Amino acid sequence: MARRHVTGMAVAVLAVAVTAAACGSSGGGSSSSSGGKKSVEIGFQGPLSGDNQQLGINAVDGVKTAIAEANKKGDLPFTLKLAQSDDQGDPNVGPTAARQLIDNSAVLAVVGPVFSGATKASEPLFSKANLLSVSPSATNPALTTLGFTTFFRDIAPDTVQGAAAADYVVKTLKAKKVFSLDDASEYGTGLSGAFEPEAKKDGATITHDSVNPTKDYTSEATKIIADKPDAVYYSGYYAEFALLTKALKTKGYKGILASGDGSNDDQFIKQAGVANANGVYLTCPCGDANSDPKAAAFVKSFEATNAGAKPGTYSGEAYDATNAIVTVLKQVGAGATRKSVATAFKSVDYVGLTKTLKFSPTGEVAGSNVFIYQVKNGERTVLGSTAVLVKG
Amino acid sequence: MGFVHQFWQLTVDGLEIGALYAVIALGYTLVYGVLQLINFAHSEVFMLGAFGGLFAARGLLPAGDTPGGLASVGLVLAGLGVGALAGGAAAFALERTAYRPLRRRGAPRLAYLISAIGASYFAFNLAGKEFGRQNVPLPPLFHNGVVFHIFSAQVTTQNLVTVGVAVLMLILLDRLVSATRLGQGIRAVAQDADTASLMGVNVERIIVLTFIIGGLLAGAGGFLYTITFNASYNMGFVPGLKAFTAAVLGGIGNVRGAVVGGLVLGLVESYGGYVISASYKDVIAFLVLVVILMFRPSGLLGERLGRAA
Numbered sequence: 295m296a297r298r299h300v301t302g303m304a305v306a307v308l309a310v311a312v313t314a315a316a317c318g319s320s321g322g323g324s325s326s327s328s329g330g331k332k333s334v335e336i337g338f339q340g341p342l343s344g345d346n347q348q349l350g351i352n353a354v355d356g357v358k359t360a361i362a363e364a365n366k367k368g369d370l371p372f373t374l375k376l377a378q379s380d381d382q383g384d385p386n387v388g389p390t391a392a393r394q395l396i397d398n399s400a401v402l403a404v405v406g407p408v409f410s411g412a413t414k415a416s417e418p419l420f421s422k423a424n425l426l427s428v429s430p431s432a433t434n435p436a437l438t439t440l441g442f443t444t445f446f447r448d449i450a451p452d453t454v455q456g457a458a459a460a461d462y463v464v465k466t467l468k469a470k471k472v473f474s475l476d477d478a479s480e481y482g483t484g485l486s487g488a489f490e491p492e493a494k495k496d497g498a499t500i501t502h503d504s505v506n507p508t509k510d511y512t513s514e515a516t517k518i519i520a521d522k523p524d525a526v527y528y529s530g531y532y533a534e535f536a537l538l539t540k541a542l543k544t545k546g547y548k549g550i551l552a553s554g555d556g557s558n559d560d561q562f563i564k565q566a567g568v569a570n571a572n573g574v575y576l577t578c579p580c581g582d583a584n585s586d587p588k589a590a591a592f593v594k595s596f597e598a599t600n601a602g603a604k605p606g607t608y609s610g611e612a613y614d615a616t617n618a619i620v621t622v623l624k625q626v627g628a629g630a631t632r633k634s635v636a637t638a639f640k641s642v643d644y645v646g647l648t649k650t651l652k653f654s655p656t657g658e659v660a661g662s663n664v665f666i667y668q669v670k671n672g673e674r675t676v677l678g679s680t681a682v683l684v685k686g
Numbered sequence: 687m688g689f690v691h692q693f694w695q696l697t698v699d700g701l702e703i704g705a706l707y708a709v710i711a712l713g714y715t716l717v718y719g720v721l722q723l724i725n726f727a728h729s730e731v732f733m734l735g736a737f738g739g740l741f742a743a744r745g746l747l748p749a750g751d752t753p754g755g756l757a758s759v760g761l762v763l764a765g766l767g768v769g770a771l772a773g774g775a776a777a778f779a780l781e782r783t784a785y786r787p788l789r790r791r792g793a794p795r796l797a798y799l800i801s802a803i804g805a806s807y808f809a810f811n812l813a814g815k816e817f818g819r820q821n822v823p824l825p826p827l828f829h830n831g832v833v834f835h836i837f838s839a840q841v842t843t844q845n846l847v848t849v850g851v852a853v854l855m856l857i858l859l860d861r862l863v864s865a866t867r868l869g870q871g872i873r874a875v876a877q878d879a880d881t882a883s884l885m886g887v888n889v890e891r892i893i894v895l896t897f898i899i900g901g902l903l904a905g906a907g908g909f910l911y912t913i914t915f916n917a918s919y920n921m922g923f924v925p926g927l928k929a930f931t932a933a934v935l936g937g938i939g940n941v942r943g944a945v946v947g948g949l950v951l952g953l954v955e956s957y958g959g960y961v962i963s964a965s966y967k968d969v970i971a972f973l974v975l976v977v978i979l980m981f982r983p984s985g986l987l988g989e990r991l992g993r994a995a
Contacts, residue, residue, distance in 0.1 A: 343819045345918070478965065505964040509915045509924070512699045513959035513967070520688045533821050537915060544830055544844060544914075565823045565916055569752065 333373040334630065336361060336619060337395035339416065339427075340408030341383030345507075345533040348561045349608060350408050353430050354378060355600040356612030357405050359592070362599045364620045371628040374620070377401050381412045383531075385480065388412035389419055396423045402635050403428070403619045405612055410434035411480035417442040426636040428619065430611035433555065433579070434484035438656040444636045448615050448651050449608075450579040450662030452481070455554060456488025458664035458680040459527065459577040464496035465684050467550055467575075469525035471499050473518050475538070477530030478504045485529035485554050493527075507534045511541040518542065525550035532557040536565035543570040555580060558607045558667060560674065568672035576667040581648060582676045583610045592647050614646030689961055694839035696956045702845050702914075704952020705852035709907035710929035711936070711944035712859060713777075713900030719876040719939040720896045723795065726802040727784065728904060729926020730809035731776045735905020736912045736921060737817060738772025739765035740824050743909075747825060758828035762847060765827070765909045773905015774898045780805055781897040806922075814919035821916040848910050855903055856945055862899070863941055872896055876939070924968070931975050937985030946986055950974075 338357050340350035354376075361374045377398055381391035388407060395401050396419060404420065404427040407413040413432035420427045421443045428446045429437075435451040463469050474490050476482035483504070490500050501521050505514055507530070515538070518526060526542070526549065528535050535557040542551065552575035553562075563571040583589040583596075583605045592613065596605045605613075622638045623630055644651045652660045666677045677683060689696075710732055717725045743765035747753070753761065784805040788797050828847070832840045863869040871892045874882035883889045908917075911925060928951060936947025951971055958970035978986065 343814075345820050347820055503963075508964065508967070509921070510703065510959075510967070511964070512703065512914075513696060513956050514964040516692055516695050516699060517688075517960055517964075520692050536821070536823075540914075540916075544842060546832060546840065561820065565821050567823065567826055569826065 331372050333375050334402050335375045335377040335400040337377045337401040337404035339379045339381055339391050339395060339404060339406035342380035344382040346383050346531040348559050352606035353408050353608045353612035355603060356609035357616045359596045359599045360613045360616035363595060370624055381407060383409040383412060385411035385415040388415035392416035392419045396425055402630055402632055405615045407432060413437055414480055417445050420444050424633045424636055426639050428615040430615050431608040434480050438658050446653050446657040448659045449611050452485040453488045454662060455577055455579045455664050456485050457492040460489045460492035460496060461684045462666055462680050463525050463527060463552055464493050464498045469498060469550055471523045473501045473521055473523035473526045475503050475528050477534055478506050481556060482529040489527055509537055511538045515541040515545050519545055519547055523549060528553040530556055532559050532562040536562050539566040539570050555607060563669055563672055571669045574669045577664060579662050579664050580607055580611060581665055585676055589647055610648045614648050614651055617646060618642050618644040618651045694837040696960050698839045698841055698845055700953035700956030702848050704949040705849045706907055706911055707929045707932045707951055708945045708948025709852050709855055709903050710925060711932040711948050713904045714930050714933040715938055715941060715944040716896050716900045720893055723798050727780050727806040729922030730806045731773050731901045732904040732908040732926060733813060733922035734776040735769045735773030736908030736917045739769025739909030740912050740917050742768035743827055752826045752829055754829055761827045766906045769909030770902040770906040774901040777897045777901025781894055810919050817919055819919060821918045823916045824912050851910060928971060931971060935975055935978055935985055937987045940987050943985055943987035
């Protein structure tokens with residue numbers, strides 16, 4: 295009995311010692327690295343694990359790059375740190391991930407969430423906490439109409455992308471009959487909902503279908519082929535689009551195959567297989583930093599920060615969003631609070647890499663261009679912007 | 687409606703996935719026959735077999751274009767072989783760590799269930815950590831073209847490989863259970879383990895071998911699944927649940943029942959996915975299970991490994 299008591303006390307003492315040591319080291323660490331400056335955290339929320347994790351990783355790497363650059367410059371009254379929160383791209387996990395950032399009082403602004411469904415589920419919490427959130431990629435059109443007070447996005451909504459994609463598929467590629475399939479998600483239905491009316495207006499006939507993410511697209515492929523479309527447009531993410539592409543090509547589908555920004559990643563090519571992916575069109579309201587000479591400095595800095603990884607879809611947007619936040623932090627200065635940052639962001643005017651970040655009162659970015667990509671020899675190549683490609 | 691036109695195509699598709707369900711379902715049914723226990727970690731055996739086969743095939747795959755002819759045959763066989771071995775090894779390890787210690791102590795049945803679920807979580811999270819948490823692709827191992835038509839349906843190389851290998855494995859297993867000494871032992875333990883042990887059957891050995899046989903089948907099945915759908919750390923969950931359904935549908939513990947159950951389930955899913963919506967495919971599968979069990983509570987062919995094989 296006595297012995298057990300002693301052990302118990304020893305454990306308690308040890309626990310206290312460990313906690314104290316942990317506090318000491320973390321406290322010491324931040325003050326020594328910042329040279330007396332206070333540290334402020336920028337949050338990130340997006341899918342860092344799961345089937346479509348690459349889209350989250352692209353974005354968080356962009357945030358890391360911007361933070362590293364800002365700290366290197368050192369003209370802020372504090373040191374910046376990153377607080378990551380993984381929502382797996384899942385609307386059900388979104389609020390939990392958001393709360394994690396909200397409960398961390400060092401976080402003054404958030405980049406993200408990345409996916410539209412998770413954004414819709416998380417924004418009410420951010421609005422309530424007066425915490426600014428700038429999504430690099432949540433493109434569902436309705437998001438800016440739901441009364442969120444601290445939500446901004448530096449990417450055009452899917453009304454813009456869907457319409458541009460429809461114009462390209464119907465007018466430029468001359469598809470008369472289009473099969474539009476979405477993944478029944480917040481993002482997918484938003485995109486197909488913008489694509490279909492525009493394609494109809496352009497004179498194509500549309501068959502619409504909606505399938506929850508699954509692995510087995512065999513019967514759906516049979517259905518699509520039986521419909522004999524000239525083109526298939528998929529509104530969803532790359533993990534599923536890769537399997538759909540595989541199933542369609544296995545069954546001998548020879549028509550046009552296209553998808554939106556959620557599928558615009560090299561992982562699509564890897565998972566579908568080069569032979570299946572070749573010729574597939576991808577639309578995105580995002581430019582390709584790797585082939586843009588103006589972005590060379592960004593690409594270099596990105597690779598240096600992220601162990602040689604190349605920027606992907608949404609990396610540039612996340613980088614811009616972070617830089618815009620940094621500009622606002624600089625402006626607000628040492629006494630920055632969540633509220634002052636969110637208020638000051640409303641009037642931000644920052645010339646970024648992908649576009650000028652200047653927002654409407656609802657949080658929509660001013661201008662944007664939709665680009666068409668095509669997979670050629672296993673590589674995504676930019677064909678150009680729809681403003682140039684679509685005529686008449 | 688298009689259904690009439692697509693009927694044969696949907697039948698071919700349904701038979702392909704159904705054959706896979708049947709191969710996995712055998713693992714559930716064999717173990718249930720011998721131990722009256724649902725091995726809920728079987729889906730992870732399937733997943734680990736799939737990764738084993740995938741890495742073997744990818745390692746041997748020459749750079750450049752899709753191979754053809756003998757090279758393709760060799761690659762598929764290598765993938766199947768390594769997949770089966772990985773599945774067998776996983777099933778063996780599972781039996782050793784999650785079941786045997788409990789059996790030795792005469793633990794209640796529920797303890798096995800918890801232990802299986804624990805093993806399953808451990809296995810797929812380990813796979814997620816090691817192989818990444820997104821789909822891992824397998825490059826094509828053969829040229830996938832239309833080989834011939836049945837009525838209006840296209841039959842592709844992939845259909846033939848999957849169904850051919852699955853049917854071959856099912857026939858081999860049926861022979862094994864009904865015509866070998868080992869099969870006799872399995873049936874004896876299934877009928878009455880105590881009596882079998884009095885008659886000189888080494889029950890522990892039979893149990894281990896039953897797990898391994900189920901694992902070999904699931905591993906090879908996992909590789910076949912990967913050819914069509916890519917592999918991922920959580921790939922076992924849905925097919926595992928479906929195969930379990932197939933086993934119950936045919937009559938759990940019944941080898942031929944598992945095959946019938948798998949094929950029926952595959953066909954129903956394929957037709958249902960087309961007529962209603964691919965989103966409701968899983969719902970349809972489980973609806974069929976409920977309806978059939980309402981009228982035939984012990985499954986299509988009834989229980990009992992001892993008699994059926």
